[in-house]
Amino acid sequence: MSDHVNGGPAFADFPSSFKGAVVRPGDEGYAEARKIPNARHDHLHPAIIVRCTDADDVVTAVKYANEQNIAIALRGGGHGIDGFAMPDGAFVVDLSLMKGIAVDPDTGVARVEAGCLLGEMDAATQEHGLVVPSGTVSETGVGGLILGGGLGYNTRRHGMTVDNLIAVDVVTADGRKLRASAEENADLFWGLRGAGHNLAIATSFEVQAHPIGPEVTSGLIIYPIDAAVPILSQIDDFMASTRREMTVYPVVLPAPPLPGLPEQLVGVPIFVLIVVYTGPLDTAEEEVAKVAALGQPMANMVRPSTWMEANSILDVLAPPGRRQHSRGGYLGGITAEIAQIVVDHVSNAPAPTGPGPSCAVAFPAMGGAADDFDEDATAFSRVGAKWLWEVLGQWDPPESDAEYDGWVDGVMDALKPHSLRNGYVNLSTDQGPDWLEGLYGSAEKWNRILELKAEWDPENRLRHNKNVKVAKATATA
Ligand SMILES: Cc1cc2nc3c(=O)[nH]c(=O)nc-3n(C[C@H](O)[C@H](O)[C@H](O)COP(=O)(O)OP(=O)(O)OC[C@H]3O[C@@H](n4cnc5c(N)ncnc54)[C@H](O)[C@@H]3O)c2cc1C
Known part of the structure; x- marks a missing residue:
C-alpha cells in the first residue's frame, strides 16, 4: 500500500x-x-x-x-x-503513549495501561515494595508480553504474568469497550491469557503484584565453556531442590563486553548463570553458594542489589537498534546431549559484527509456581515445561542477515527434536500455522481459541501477529 x-x-x-x-x-x-x-x-x-x-x-x-x-x-x-x-x-x-499506572499498596493490585514498559511498571510498583511477575528486559511492552504469557525471574515463585492477571479492559475488534475477568466475559478472559494478541485490543491490565525487594541478590556467575555440559546435566536436579525464590538462567554465548569481565575473554565462548534470588537476605549467601558450587566459576559477580538492578541485568545483552532473529521452544529437562548441541553451535557462531553481544542461547527457568496453575485455566500452555530455550542472533550489517539467520535456524533445527510441542508464543519469531497450533498444548485448547477468534475478531482485523486464522477473514492491508 x-x-x-x-x-x-x-x-x-x-x-x-x-x-x-x-x-x-x-x-x-x-x-x-x-x-x-x-x-x-x-x-x-x-x-x-x-x-x-x-x-x-x-x-x-x-x-x-x-x-x-x-x-x-x-x-x-x-x-x-x-x-x-x-x-x-x-x-x-x-498504544505506547498510554502510560498510566496506579498501584494500590493495600491490595497489591496494579492497574497498568497498555503503553507501559516493564521498567516503568517495576519502578511504579517498587515504590511500594511490590513487583508484578513479568519479563526481564526493561523496554519490553506490558501489552504484548502479558497477552502471550509473561515469563521472568519470578515465574518460579509466583507464576506467569497471566497467572497474576485479574482483569483486562479491552476495545473489541468491532470497537466496543468492555472488561474481561473471571466474572465478566470469562471466555474472552481465558483466551486473552496466552492468545490475547489475536482477540482484542487491551487498553489496560489489572494485575497482582507481590512483596519483593527493594533489596534482592543478583548477578552473573561465569564459567569456562567446558563447564557448560557438566553443569547443565545436573541443573534439573538442582532446580528441583532449590527454593522457589531462586531463579537461574543458564546462557551459552561468546562473551560480550560486560562490566567486570576480563577484556581477553571478549568473544570467547563462555557459560553464564544469571542468578536472581528474592528470598530472605540472610539466606542469600548460602543459596548462592550452592549455585556457584555447581562448577568452578571464573568469576562470581552475584551480590546484594536492588530489584530494579536485578531485573535489568539483561538490558545490555539486547540493546535496541540492532538486527535480530530469534527462535525458541520448551524443554522438559536439559540433558547432556542438549547441552552439547548448544555448546557446539555457540562455538561455531558467526563472528560479532560490532562490539555488542552477537549470538546466545539462553534457558529461562520455568516450573515451580508456574506448575501450580491448572493447564486448562488459561490459553497459555505450560504443561511439561521446565525450561524455555531461546536462541538470539544480533548483528548490524544487512549483508550478515543470511549468516545469522542460518545460525539461529540451525540451533532451532538441532533443538527441535528435543523440544515439547507446546511452547510460548512470545519468545520466538513466527514458525507457521502448525507450530502456532501446537503451542497451546491440546486440540481442545486450540479449538477453543479458534472459536474465540471467530467470535471476537471474525474479520481478522488483528492479523499483524502470530495469526490465528479464521475461515471468514476478509480484512485487507
Ligand atoms: C530482547 C527480548 C527480550 C525479551 N524478554 C522476554 C522475557 O523476559 N519474558 C517474556 O515473557 N517475554 C520476553 N520477550 C518477548 C516479549 O514478551 C514479546 O516480544 C512481546 O510481544 C513484546 O510486547 P510489546 O508490546 O513490546 O511488543 P509489540 O511489538 O508492540 O507487540 C507485539 C505483539 O503484541 C500485540 N500487542 C501489543 N500490545 C497489544 C495490546 N495492547 N492488545 C493486543 N495486542 C497487543 C501486537 O499486535 C504484536 O502482535 C522478549 C523479547 C525480546 C526481543
Missing part, C-alpha cells in the same frame, strides 16, 4: 475527533513514532500511525478501521521481534 491514495494523504478522512497525534510518512514525528527495537524492520513504512491518548481514541481508530475494512496493526512496546508493530503500508494503532 502506498502512503498516498488518489494523490491525497493515506486515510485522509481519519476522524478529527481523535485526540492524539496522527502521523504519516514525511510528517514531523513520523520517524520517531515508527522506531522499534529490531532494526531488521527499519525499511518498513506504515501508511499512518494514530497515537492514542486513551481508550476512547482506540475506539475511534478501531471503528474507522472497520468502516474502511482494513487490518489493524498494534504498537505496544514495539519489542516483538517479528516487527508486527510497524508493518509496511499498515494502519497502526499506537
Whole structure:
C-alpha cells in the first residue's frame, strides 16, 4: 500500500475527533513514532500511525478501521521481534503513549495501561515494595508480553504474568469497550491469557503484584565453556531442590563486553548463570553458594542489589537498534546431549559484527509456581515445561542477515527434536500455522481459541501477529 491514495494523504478522512497525534510518512514525528527495537524492520513504512491518548481514541481508530475494512496493526512496546508493530503500508494503532499506572499498596493490585514498559511498571510498583511477575528486559511492552504469557525471574515463585492477571479492559475488534475477568466475559478472559494478541485490543491490565525487594541478590556467575555440559546435566536436579525464590538462567554465548569481565575473554565462548534470588537476605549467601558450587566459576559477580538492578541485568545483552532473529521452544529437562548441541553451535557462531553481544542461547527457568496453575485455566500452555530455550542472533550489517539467520535456524533445527510441542508464543519469531497450533498444548485448547477468534475478531482485523486464522477473514492491508 502506498502512503498516498488518489494523490491525497493515506486515510485522509481519519476522524478529527481523535485526540492524539496522527502521523504519516514525511510528517514531523513520523520517524520517531515508527522506531522499534529490531532494526531488521527499519525499511518498513506504515501508511499512518494514530497515537492514542486513551481508550476512547482506540475506539475511534478501531471503528474507522472497520468502516474502511482494513487490518489493524498494534504498537505496544514495539519489542516483538517479528516487527508486527510497524508493518509496511499498515494502519497502526499506537498504544505506547498510554502510560498510566496506579498501584494500590493495600491490595497489591496494579492497574497498568497498555503503553507501559516493564521498567516503568517495576519502578511504579517498587515504590511500594511490590513487583508484578513479568519479563526481564526493561523496554519490553506490558501489552504484548502479558497477552502471550509473561515469563521472568519470578515465574518460579509466583507464576506467569497471566497467572497474576485479574482483569483486562479491552476495545473489541468491532470497537466496543468492555472488561474481561473471571466474572465478566470469562471466555474472552481465558483466551486473552496466552492468545490475547489475536482477540482484542487491551487498553489496560489489572494485575497482582507481590512483596519483593527493594533489596534482592543478583548477578552473573561465569564459567569456562567446558563447564557448560557438566553443569547443565545436573541443573534439573538442582532446580528441583532449590527454593522457589531462586531463579537461574543458564546462557551459552561468546562473551560480550560486560562490566567486570576480563577484556581477553571478549568473544570467547563462555557459560553464564544469571542468578536472581528474592528470598530472605540472610539466606542469600548460602543459596548462592550452592549455585556457584555447581562448577568452578571464573568469576562470581552475584551480590546484594536492588530489584530494579536485578531485573535489568539483561538490558545490555539486547540493546535496541540492532538486527535480530530469534527462535525458541520448551524443554522438559536439559540433558547432556542438549547441552552439547548448544555448546557446539555457540562455538561455531558467526563472528560479532560490532562490539555488542552477537549470538546466545539462553534457558529461562520455568516450573515451580508456574506448575501450580491448572493447564486448562488459561490459553497459555505450560504443561511439561521446565525450561524455555531461546536462541538470539544480533548483528548490524544487512549483508550478515543470511549468516545469522542460518545460525539461529540451525540451533532451532538441532533443538527441535528435543523440544515439547507446546511452547510460548512470545519468545520466538513466527514458525507457521502448525507450530502456532501446537503451542497451546491440546486440540481442545486450540479449538477453543479458534472459536474465540471467530467470535471476537471474525474479520481478522488483528492479523499483524502470530495469526490465528479464521475461515471468514476478509480484512485487507
Ligand atoms: C530482547 C527480548 C527480550 C525479551 N524478554 C522476554 C522475557 O523476559 N519474558 C517474556 O515473557 N517475554 C520476553 N520477550 C518477548 C516479549 O514478551 C514479546 O516480544 C512481546 O510481544 C513484546 O510486547 P510489546 O508490546 O513490546 O511488543 P509489540 O511489538 O508492540 O507487540 C507485539 C505483539 O503484541 C500485540 N500487542 C501489543 N500490545 C497489544 C495490546 N495492547 N492488545 C493486543 N495486542 C497487543 C501486537 O499486535 C504484536 O502482535 C522478549 C523479547 C525480546 C526481543
